Amino acid sequence: MITTKGLTKVYRSRGRDVVALDDVDLHVRQGEVFGVVGxxxxxxxxxxxxxxLLERPTAGTVTVDGVELTALAGSEQRAGRELREARRRIGMVFQHFNLLSSRTVQQxxxxxxxxxxxxxxxxxRKAAELLDLVGLADKARSYPSQLSGGQKQRVGIARALAGDPKVLLSDEATSALDPETTRSVLKLLRELNQQLGLTVLLITHEMDVIKSVCDSAALMRGGKVVETGQLTDLLADGRSQIARDLFPLGDFGTGREDRTVLEITFQGDAPAQPFVSQLARTYQIDINILGAAAETIAGRLVGRMRVELPGSHTDNVVPIGYLRQQGLQVDVLDLSNGAAA
Structure with a gap:
């Protein structure tokens, strides 16, 4: 639904070039909630x-719903009309609401x-339908100054949906809200995604937002996408920085050569299995649990656990194999740098 290829944006500031986007390739599938975090x-x-195209890229292409928007960004009048028409299929929700104080909610x-x-x-008629959809039918005649932050953002979402878009862009839409209101707005975005078949691309600096609402995610640093994929795939990758940020597990272990530290990722039915106690009983070993976390992500129960086993990696080949036979993702940590071996 959304694809960027080689997307680059360079600003000129105080006589020097500042690279804001550096050769960004991104693909957002139709009907998913995709988060960009950094x-x-x-x-x-x-x-x-x-x-x-509120910002014109310096280089690269942007394609939304099969239309290459960057090809419509020329100066010709026809191209301008086509670009405006394409933009109507893209809704935008802003961080600071951008409501007109002199107009009522409905207006x-x-x-x-x-x-x-x-x-x-x-x-x-259309405005009334949209306000009902976002739970604000009773606020139609109110003014923005009479609303809470969460209500203002719901008005912003309703306004973004006015053109029946296929894509909804959200630029830090919850960063100015308290945690409870953030959860309610994210829940609304997920409901709209499911009810209307909307593709949602959201920008955030909060991993909790990615965890609670996204199907896929990308991590950005210095204008580059350094990691991207479906969350379930990322969480199964012991090298994923997004997975580590979603499930911080603290210290890596004692660092002793006679210990093996494992990171275990479990999804679906695996969390219901008492694999730690079964492992301890089966092989008569003492297991030190260093950290654990579990969440429901993209509709699936997903978790991570870090455990320490006595003995070297070689000594624990059989117990590690047992865990993998249970359908668990098991990575052996290199204690010298905390990465998966």
């Missing part, structure tokens, strides 16, 4: 603004419909 300055917001939602020339009766 620290401030990683290039996340520039990326999402290039997807709908804010009607604004994009007014711009495209829809008559008053149809505007009101």
């Amino acid at each position: 620290t401030s300055g990683a290039g996340k917001s520039t990326l999402i603004r290039c997807v709908n 804010n939602v009607e604004l994009p419909l007014e711009i495209i020339g829809l008559d008053r009766h149809d505007r009101r």
Whole structure:
């Protein structure tokens, strides 16, 4: 649904070039919630603004729903019309709501419909439907100043849906909200994704957002995508930084040569199996649990556990094989650098 190839954005600042995006390739599948996570300055917001061409890329292509938007970004009048039409299929939710204080909630939602020339009766009907969809039917005549932060963001979401988009872009839409309100807004985005078949691309600096709502994710650093994939695949990869950030497990272990530290990833039915106690009984070994975490991600129960076994890696080949036979992802940590061996 969304594909970028070689996407590059360079700004000129104080006589020097600043690279905000550096050869970014990204693919978001139809109907999924895709999260882009990274620290401030990683290039996340520039990326999402290039997807709908609010920022013109310096190089590369952007394709949304089969239409290459960058090919429509020329100066010709026809290309401009086609680009505007393509943008109507892309909704945008902003961090700071961007509501007009002089308009009521309903009038804010009607604004994009007014711009495209829809008559008053149809505007009101459509706005009422959208406010009901986001749970604000009773706030239609209120003004933004009378709303909470979460309610303002729901108005922003309703407005973004006014053009019946196939894609919804969310630029840090929950970063200004408290945790409880954040959860309710993320739940709404997931419901809209499922009910309307929306493809959602969201930008965030919070791993909890990725954990709670996303099907796939990408990690950005310094304008580059350094890791991307479906969450279930990333969590099964012992080298994944996203997986480590989602499930921080603390210290790696004692660092002694006569110990083996394992990272065990389990998904689906595996968490219901008492594999640690079974392993201890079967091989009569003492197991030290260093850390564990489990969450429901993309509708599946997923978790990670770090354990320490007595003896070297060679001594533990059979117990490691036993764990893998149970359908578990098992990685042996190199204690010198904390990475999977």
